Amino acid sequence: MPPRSPLSVVPRLRLSGFAALSLLPVVALLPLKVQAQVRPAACAGTVLELRVLERGQTRTDxxxxxxxxxxxxxxxxxxxxxxxxxxxxxxxxxxxxxxxxxxxxxxxxxxxxxxxxxxxxxxxxxxxxxxxxxxxxxxxxxxxxxxxxxxxxxxxxxASTQNQNALADQLLQSALKQGREQAERTAAALGLRRVALLRIDQRGSGTVRPLAFAANAGRQFRPEEAPQPSQSLELNLDYCLS
Missing domain, CATH: 3.30.70.3400 (Alpha-Beta Plaits)
Structure with missing residues (x-):
C-alpha cells in the first residue's frame, strides 16, 4: 500500500437562494492530466461545497x-x-x-x-x-x-504505468469517501438527513519528485532511499443537504 499524505477538506455551505455561509476543512488526490466535471442538479435544501485534496506515493520502477x-x-x-x-x-x-x-x-x-x-x-x-x-x-x-x-x-x-493507475484509483476512491463522510457529518450537525452529490469537478496533475544527488561517490546509493514518484488530485464536490 503506497503511503498517502493527510487529507484536507475545505467545506462551504450555501443556502439555496441565500447568501453563502463559510466553514473550514479540505481533501487532496492524484495525478491524471484530465479535467472531469459533472454538472450540478437542482437543490431544494442547503448546498455544501467541498474541496478535497489527496496526495500519495508509489514504488519507483x-x-x-x-x-x-x-x-x-x-x-x-x-x-x-x-x-x-x-x-x-x-x-x-x-x-x-x-x-x-x-x-x-x-x-x-x-x-x-x-x-x-x-x-x-x-x-x-x-x-x-x-x-x-x-x-x-x-x-x-x-x-x-x-x-x-x-x-x-x-x-x-x-513509476510504472500499472502503479500509477493503481495509485490514481486509490486516491480517487479515498477522496470521494472523505467528501461523503464530511457531507454526512455536516448534515447531521444541521439536523438534516439527506445527502446528495450534485457536482464533481476533478483536476489532477501527476508530479514526479526530483531526486537530490549527493556528491560523495565513495558510498553506495540505494534506490529504496530515493524519493518516490508522487501524485496529487483535487476534487471540488457539491452536495445537497436536506
Missing amino acids: RFRFALRLEAEGATTAAALDQLNQRLDATRKALQGLAQGPLTIPAPRTYASGGASQGPRRRQASTSISGEVERGSYDQLIQVAGRLPGVRLQGITSL
Whole structure:
C-alpha cells in the first residue's frame, strides 16, 4: 500500500437562494492530466461545497537521468576533441545500464578567461539523458561521479504505468469517501438527513519528485532511499443537504 499524505477538506455551505455561509476543512488526490466535471442538479435544501485534496506515493520502477559533459582547450577544435573523447567514454560506461536510446544534443562552445583571468580558453559542453532500471541506480551515480568532465545534473524517479493507475484509483476512491463522510457529518450537525452529490469537478496533475544527488561517490546509493514518484488530485464536490 503506497503511503498517502493527510487529507484536507475545505467545506462551504450555501443556502439555496441565500447568501453563502463559510466553514473550514479540505481533501487532496492524484495525478491524471484530465479535467472531469459533472454538472450540478437542482437543490431544494442547503448546498455544501467541498474541496478535497489527496496526495500519495508509489514504488519507483526506473529512473530518468541527465548528465552534463564539459571540456576545454586552447581552441574550439581542441575543446571539441576533448568533449568527443569524454562523450565516447561516457557512452561506453553507460552500455548495459541505459534502457532505450540516449538523447545527446549538439554541443555548445563558448569562450572563457582572458585579461586578469589568464589566457583565453574555449569551452565545449553537451548533455546525455536517458533511463536506467531501478537496480542500476547506484552504478549510474558511480559512473557520473568518477568520469572526468562529467557530472550528474539530476535524477527523476519514475513509476510504472500499472502503479500509477493503481495509485490514481486509490486516491480517487479515498477522496470521494472523505467528501461523503464530511457531507454526512455536516448534515447531521444541521439536523438534516439527506445527502446528495450534485457536482464533481476533478483536476489532477501527476508530479514526479526530483531526486537530490549527493556528491560523495565513495558510498553506495540505494534506490529504496530515493524519493518516490508522487501524485496529487483535487476534487471540488457539491452536495445537497436536506
